Amino acid sequence: MNRLKRDVVILSLIENLKKKGSWCGETHIQKATYFLQELFDLPLGFEFILYKHGPFSFDLSDELTAMRADMLLKIQPQPRPYGPSLVPRNGSKSFKNHFPNTLKKYDSNIQFVANKFKDRGVSELERLATALYVTQEINPKGSSEFRAKRITELKPHISIEEAVAAVKEIDEIIIVSQKHK
Numbered sequence: 001m002n003r004l005k006r007d008v009v010i011l012s013l014i015e016n017l018k019k020k021g022s023w024c025g026e027t028h029i030q031k032a033t034y035f036l037q038e039l040f041d042l043p044l045g046f047e048f049i050l051y052k053h054g055p056f057s058f059d060l061s062d063e064l065t066a067m068r069a070d071m072l073l074k075i076q077p078q079p080r081p082y083g084p085s086l087v088p089r090n091g092s093k094s095f096k097n098h099f100p101n102t103l104k105k106y107d108s109n110i111q112f113v114a115n116k117f118k119d120r121g122v123s124e125l126e127r128l129a130t131a132l133y134v135t136q137e138i139n140p141k142g143s144s145e146f147r148a149k150r151i152t153e154l155k156p157h158i159s160i161e162e163a164v165a166a167v168k169e170i171d172e173i174i175i176v177s178q179k180h181k
Helices: 003-019 026-040 058-069 092-096 100-117 122-138 144-154 160-180
Strands: 049-051 054-056 073-076 085-088
Touching: 003 026, 003 058, 003 085, 003 092, 003 100, 026 054, 026 058, 026 100, 026 122, 026 160, 054 058, 054 122, 058 073, 100 160, 122 144, 122 160, 144 160
Parallel strands: none
Antiparallel strands: 049 054, 073 085
């Protein structure tokens, strides 16, 4: 997918998250984009590594900065303890209008991710995204206990109970997401 189409997908994801109650900080956008790319095999081309709060893409972080420079996104301060939100600028609508086929093609996937992850906190997003990361790293058919144990090895601050719950939920999300492919 070329950069312009990818930016349209990201803008649409941010708009839909915002409409559904997300404050759209970078961590939330990172995780939502990760779910979108990995659950639906979207060819966004971002490489994610397991980082401080779960899967993170430095390329996506750079792209969000470039989108700000291109006047597609702006930073909106939030009250403490939250970091700033990223919100589409007014000109982003006319930009998106140039790519109706891209928007139509991925709308169902974007809606699914926005609905599933709209109001999740950073800790919950970290657990779920790490559960997906581990599931893909190990094997979707790997036992939930083994995957939960692996999560706690990678993220010792996540309890085994939280890891088991995250694996169970991500397995359910994977099954439901197949209907939106």
